[in-house]
Amino acid sequence: MAQSTSRARFVGDYLVGKQIGSGSFSVVWHARHRVHGTEVAIKEIATGRLSKKLQESLMSEIVILKQIIHPNIIRLHDIIEEPGKIHLVLEYCRGGDLSMYIQQRQGRVPEAKAKHFMKQLAAGLQILRENNLIHRDLKPQNLLLSKNDDNSVLKIADFGFARSLQPRGLAETLCGSPLYMAPEIMQLQKYDAKADLWSVGVLAPFCFSL
Template sequence: MRFDELYRLKGVLGTGAFSTVREGFHRNNQKLSYAVKCINRKKLTEEDEAALLDEVSILKEMEHSHIIRLYDFFEEPSTYYLVMERMRGGELFDRIVAKAYYNEKEARDTCKIVLEAVGYCHQNHVAHRDLKPENLLLLSEHDDSAVKIADFGFAKKVYKHNCLTTQCGTPGYVAPEILEGTPYDERADMWSVGVILYILLGGYPPFIESTQRDLFRKIRKGEYEFHEEYWGTVSTEAKDLISSLLTVDCSTRLTAHQALENGWILGDDAKLASKDLGPNLKKLANFNAKRKLRAAVSAVIAMNKLNFLSESFVKPGGKMTKDES
């Protein structure tokens, strides 16, 4: 059946360079709302089209409470339609910085959710390859625990160790083995989880430099520190977990399953709730505001089709990509 025989579209929820996201309803159920991504096929290159079909194939297999759902897919002559779960709560980090109070238990609970979802991906032989705050969304405006991983545009099946070669991801979150150009696998995701956890607890990224060259140099060497001002009162177990994820040697990096067994993840709720992250929350709000500004600027650049490539393959929107060999 054709898309418009089963669904009807309403208002626009968002726009991109090649697509528009609109509110959609199934004709047999007018109460349930979906986010329908409408992609103009004429604007896609063969490479873009192949990547999209890869993403759809992977998302069709994903059925986890903390991974965004793809409910339906239509391939029509001029348009691809992806009928997605509608995420009404916005980005997780926006919700966190709106809090009046923030503690280690909340950070731990978020980290546990991410680890469970990433672990599910890896159990199903899928590497996400672009884990970052922008891709942690909330299903509801009222439930902080309904966190879901989104954007599987760089996701790839992993059939054996070190079978991936594409240099892709987002600067600041990308694993050192990807920057080195060596074959890698799903363990690269665990580095990104380590970066996210560092930000959730400290309020700022572990790797910050004024130039991309210096940023990538620090990532390749794994050079970061726990500054006393922001980390002095954070649990030692939490810092140990981060250190076990931000390890350059991916063979010693924790898997998602191992990380879920970490003492901090399994720690006492009351004890973690008593550890206030108030000062770090202010730092996180500042980081989040800068991140949103950069995203807005990147979106404007992308919409104006100013395609520029740096020596490290960074495309508009801040992502890196180089063809899989």
């Protein structure tokens, strides 16, 4: 349960700090555990404003994040619920997202580092496929970095559009970000997990050439 005083606000055992992000139905806060000081990101979602479909997507995202534990997938530490809200306590990535990382370096990302990021992205996608999952919204803003330096680890985040997809299964929902969306999705055709690979193909020159 969220608690607040004149000096501090707590969500469960976490002391809430500054806002670090926001979306249509959510706000993301930096926070620390009140006892051991672990830094986390708390995604506060106003469930009362979600449609039935968005509520189902949220529950699916939670199931996926509980299921997958991997260095290149964002970690879900805890879930804290209260009336009208749900808080996802997530791994905090100090380095921000991949888009910010490249912009901060004026697009000058060494080839070796860009290859390293792509290998980490591939490792994250491999574990998703091993668990019959498709992400469907791979883009620089959904690829987070653990640190703001050259030793950063890339982590796939934001599984709101992700779903289970068996090896020979097909999806047909139009979703994702147009710049990184596979042609078959934009053409309202059925598609499989290779749609994620198209997004990776669009991401690669973004890493290497900005």
